Amino acid sequence: MSDRYEFEMDEWDMDRPENVVYVVGLGPGDVFYLTQEAQSALEHADAICGYKLYIDLIEPEFPCEEYYATGMTQEIDRCRWALEKARTGKRVALVCSGDAGVYGMASPLLELAEDYPDVAVEVVPGLTAALSGGAVLGAPLAHDFCVISLSDRLTPWEVIEKRLACAAQGDFCVALYNPSSKGRPDYLQKAVRILRANGKGPETVCGLVRNIGREGQSARVLTLAELEDTPVDMFTTVYIGNGNTRALSGRMVTPRGYRK
Template sequence: MKHRIYVVGMGPGQENMMTQEAMQVLEASDVIIGYTVYLKLLGERFGCKELLSTPMRQERERCQMCFEKAREGKKVALICSGDAGIYGMASLMLEIGKLYDDCIIEVIPGITAASSGAAVLGAPLNHDFCVISLSDLLTPWERIKKRLIAAAEGDFAMAIYNPSSHKRADYLERACRILMEHGVEPERACGYVENIGRDDTKAVTLPMEELVHTPVNMFTTVFIGNSQTKIIDGKLVTPRGYHI
């Protein structure tokens, strides 16, 4: 019988925004592996289990640890923030899994920041949309730029992940300027959410011409409306197309 390893999306952070399926999988596991910050979020409830981590950027080692622990006969869950399959560890686990044919990987979805952030802002993704990460750690900037241009030309609503970091303080500004060069008007309705799913969640709606000058931190998800998006009573709303 093969060893089954679960890759679990924890959602934005608050325990009640996890699915019951995700909670059940964690409760049934012997070992929970993840980035330290996420393990701390679980903390008390799962203190009796083996909690393991590797430093940031050692994602491959974290995956290998999962397979090694599973081969010891342990029930293993690898946790990711948001959705395990959206900028999470699911694909790396499936790629490395080629080397461990006695293991099966099962992905348990979670609420990604596009969903949870959109809910805080109103309904900015209520029509066709793109999700784009501005992190160029693993993706060449030219590819990110190409996708921003395509998203603008396709008149998609957008959720922008990883809009900023210490080393990339001006990336959101760069992205906004690219969008504006390709048809996004200065008046375009936009918004951002900081610290989704935590006590100090902060949500702001603003036009593109202000967003371009707004510094955001690395715990922020940015939303760009499509050409139909409106701000209604402080909420960011992309209509589905009904006649009101």
């Protein structure tokens, strides 16, 4: 580590409050994809909490005084634990995958933080799946795009249907999160049918990336018609192109318009 880097870390440490929760986006999962700010927050934390899978990913690299891990559906418990721990004078890092503000933990934490005026909250951004997976495919999101989750655990399916229809009618590029699970194995197929019924043609260029930034990463470029019959899982991010998206040398590319 350089002297300059050590100075920057000391300066970072002095400028931060003590009763604080850093809500940290970890990116795809590998430490390689962490931002420098995220690394600093984790290195300076007295306690780190998060979903068990993410804790297992970072614990070897960031030892600290205390770890707290819970399973799925216990997000509010993790937020309360982080705020209560910070109230005792600890610096706490609440971690999540991707970006903390994109389907991440920043929103519920900030909602609950209203009841903890003595605790500061700092949001530390990360690399969300739409961007990291897009880099694997090429440049699928180079023009206007939207991100839609197909999980109806927190959002009614009727709302998701409307958003899919509007995205298709507007000819947006679309990144789909949570495209399928054991409890809803046909949701991607339903989404494709909605997109096609609202203007996306069967030859629309699409892409899949599974296990982004992790062992076993795989990617594929295909058409919307092919996508309808392609099985995916929760570890897959799906990309739907717009009317100008092309498959170029095996990459998914949405022209920005410069060549015009």
